[in-house]
Amino acid sequence: MISRKILRxxxxxxxxxxxxxxxxxxxxxxxxxxxxxxxxxxxxxxGLSYAAxxxxxRGNTPRHWLQxxxxxxxxxxxxxxxxxxxxxxxxxxxRLPEFFLTYIATLLVYFAALLMD
Numbered sequence: 001m002i003s004r005k006i007l008r009x010x011x012x013x014x015x016x017x018x019x020x021x022x023x024x025x026x027x028x029x030x031x032x033x034x035x036x037x038x039x040x041x042x043x044x045x046x047g048l049s050y051a052a053x054x055x056x057x058r059g060n061t062p063r064h065w066l067q068x069x070x071x072x073x074x075x076x077x078x079x080x081x082x083x084x085x086x087x088x089x090x091x092x093x094x095r096l097p098e099f100f101l102t103y104i105a106t107l108l109v110y111f112a113a114l115l116m117d
Contacts, residue, residue, distance in 0.1 A: 002051045009113045010051065013044035013106045020102045028098075035095040039103035042083040047110065050076035 017040025025033035054072030087094065 002055045006051045009110055010044050010048050012113065013040070013047060013109045016106050016109050017041060017044060017102060020105060024098060031093040032095050032098045034091070034093070035099040036102040038087050038091060038094070039099040039101070040106040042080060042087065043103050043106035045083060046076045046080040049079040 017037060020040065021033050021037040024036050050072040053075040054068045056068075087099075
């Protein structure tokens, strides 16, 4: 089971992605908004995959817990590579500044949540 705290962070990442995407849709063009949405989506989907994977492998000992975290990180890395590759291959109008800025902004939500805890 994924904890509420993790789900709240992923929800905030989704909100950041939507807000930035809508702002770019209003003040820029479609390609900027779609690029932004793709960048943010990669960040929160990878985080969600990590949370789901590590939650399914929990055990009773610290060793099991550590192995679950490593498995989650490996899965997150694979998902991230697949999503980046698919985005670069399939969306030819990708705007890199908007894509990477939203990706980074979405990742910063996680670190900001850790600092506020």
